[in-house]
Amino acid sequence: MLWWILLILALVYIGLLAYRALRFRPAPEEARRPPRAPAVTEMAVAVKLSELVKLPTVSFMDGKGEDPAVFSAFQEKLHALYPAVAERCERMLIGEKGIIYRWPGRSGEKPSVMMSHYDVVPAPDENWVHPPFSGAILDGYVWGRGSIDTKCTLAAAMEAAEQLIGEGFVPENDIYFCFSGDEEVAGPTAPAILSALQKAGVRPWFVLDEGGGIVSDPLPGVSRACAQIGACEKGQAELIFTAEALPGHASRPPRHTALGQVARAIRRMESRPWPLRYSPVFLQMAQTLGPYAKWPWRLVYANLGPLRPFISLATGLRGGEFSSQLRTTAAFTMAEGSAATNVLPQRAMASANARIMPGENSKSARRRAQRIARGLGVKVEAQVFSEPSPISRTDDEVWRTLCDAVQDVWPEALPLPFLYMACTDSRHYSRVCEHVYRFSALAWTKEERALMHSYNERISVKALGRMQAFYQCLMMKL
Template sequence: MTQAAGTGAAAEQEAAVERLRALLRFPTVSRIEPDATDWAAFDALLEALPGLYPRAHEVLDRELVAGRTALYRWPGREAGQPAVLLAHYDVVPADGEGWTHPPFAGEVTGEGTDRVVWGRGALDMKGVLASLLGAVERLAAQGFRPRHDVYLHFGHEEEIAGPAAPAVVSLLRSRGARPRLVLDEGGAVVEGILPGVRVPLAVVGVAEKGIATVVLRVSEPGGHAAMPPRVTATARLARAVARLDRHPHPARVDATMRRMLAAVAPHAGPPHRWVYENLRVTGRPLAALLARAGGVPAAFVRTTQAVTQLRGSAAPNVLAEDAAAAVNVRVAPGSTVEAAVGHIRRAVRDAGVAVEVVQATEPSAVSPAEGEVWNLLSATVAEVFPEAVVVPYVMLQASDSRHYCAISDGVYRFQPFDLTAEERATLHARDERIRVPTYLRALDFHAALLRRL
């Protein structure tokens, strides 16, 4: 590389970092209550994109769906099945309390390869949006055009599971689009998620769990707390929560998990390699072992349930007339919302506790971990992350991509970030941040992927 070329590459990288910082400064926090959302921040971000990515906006056609979800189309050179690459620019709240750097300042710390960009959305998921548009910006400057149409879907209400994503899918279906590849947030390049495996894994989601909000509700006569009955509403509710906690859903190694373990087996040390290679014998005890480990390993092998909210009376000296607990349920593929709710009812086993399903979505379809589209995606990962082993998995969270299963058989979930456990822990938490080399590598990944589409 000549000195001039090296200087040009450095300038491009610095410009890419500045664009990400600019996006992080928009406080695009989506909230369930529309009146509580600062829509001006969303509008300002959308208005800023053409100025931040001028070449990209010369080659992309943009329309807004459901008000503020941006759907871009990059026309291909010839007819064929399109691809859809997703990101969302709404973020979860961050008030700044306890943050090392303000969540909406886009501050940069460190030098050289140790530089870090701080801010809400750096990982989830303005970093992906910036790397996607940055890749188009780079390729457009080189005169590149994809073989087939490419859509960029940038959602504005993913964090609140709003109706915009289904509206985009409905729009594309009305136009006869059946994407060969859909790629959204999900797995990343990680280490230490499976016992005995020391190599980095590029975990690519081929499905995602269903999600349900289930409320346990107890109604009893109220009154003064100085004269409590033998069993109060809150006591009955607490008993139900304790029973639920003692009865987790059954664990099993499903077909996707088997593929994952088969892929990592050659890279595992003893005795784990033998365990992963002989799942016909070891499957059940392995599922039990992972379930007891808790956290990510347990979530891999079962439907999960977690009580996340509790509500009682409005005052400390008043008996609760209505006590409630919200249970967040993530339904594993192969199961159903109905089965998960049935398990909860059996665990609670109290006719005085009502079990109400407030919201529910079934697990997604499972996309193939083989074939042309999988191989295309795997080859791109191998080009940019040659140190990583590509493996399928079931995404534990929910994303907009699940709606695309209605029009595509190739829906995958992968963010091209190499992340430490500490960095992954900042998702939806304090001090969300991304290392500059990680972000720039994601830009390289998206440029490589676009060249294959």
């Protein structure tokens, strides 16, 4: 009898979930408008990007191996490549690697900041079809390190301004182009640029940096063109696990060496993923895109609340991109023990790169890791790189202006806020501006996204043209 009751209850529960999924329908869409992107000469931006890629502006954590002459050569090349910008806009160089151009508008009241960085990560020659700093324009692509990350946004924004200035256009509000040369190593330039702006009395009203793009697979199970605009970003910290023990000969080991203790902590950490946390931007995305999902994903998105324990378990066990959108993560990347194979380590260390969800912070991440490692003789410390950013507004005119510019170029794409999982220089602006967005204005596949920081990084000439068109549309609205 009891079994029958349980079976009926289970069937009713499943029926309810299915009913909710069936009623989960897309909001009626406005008739798709025609594209309003201006015509651009894609090759012009491609040729200039190629010139910029040829300069190996590689930044290093310790600064060793960097060539300051290349960075100043980049600054001068940029000035020479965009003569109209150079003439119309005031240039300020900040420190050794910061560049600001101020394009005066009719008003200085609501200034915008177009951000980018021109330093790149190292690119060993192996595996590249065309050398990483060749800037080759071949097969419809500009090849080379930095072509995607992110000299492309820099070149496209500058070309857009060059074009508009040439047409005699004056923006409604001042537009600042702020480029840093040490983003990849979390250098001091972006904060220095921000404080220079603040000293000059500039309060950024709208900030755009690299970030999301146009994708056709925004969520698992969903095939729908979508413009993913980063409205917030995760924080980052190194969680360092250390254990100490007496040194000695490896022929007479204790049950667990110091390295073994650390390994046990790693094992515990990996078997206990962070609890699920639906960020407001994820909920907005699931609510809007869930109705387009195929089964059984539609059932999932329609029932995020009731299915929470299952989603938590399944994503936690699986890991990967979707899971990372839903929780803080910690990836163990480095470990260290004894210096010789037959010597017991006196000190062992492992380090996990933690990416922290908005709503949490590095302190809570460290505390949780320490709790998990309790009883193992392992100490956990945190080296904080950045705290999670606040969530920018997605309910006002500024957000709608950005979405409008996106749809001028990609009318088929639904603009939606999302959680950007990497760190950008724009995080410094989140303290002083509630409209900080991360969007690279680029339609890309998962494979193309994977080219960042990898070999054969390249961007299509066509994509560059659309990127420039987007900046033009945006600048005309700001």
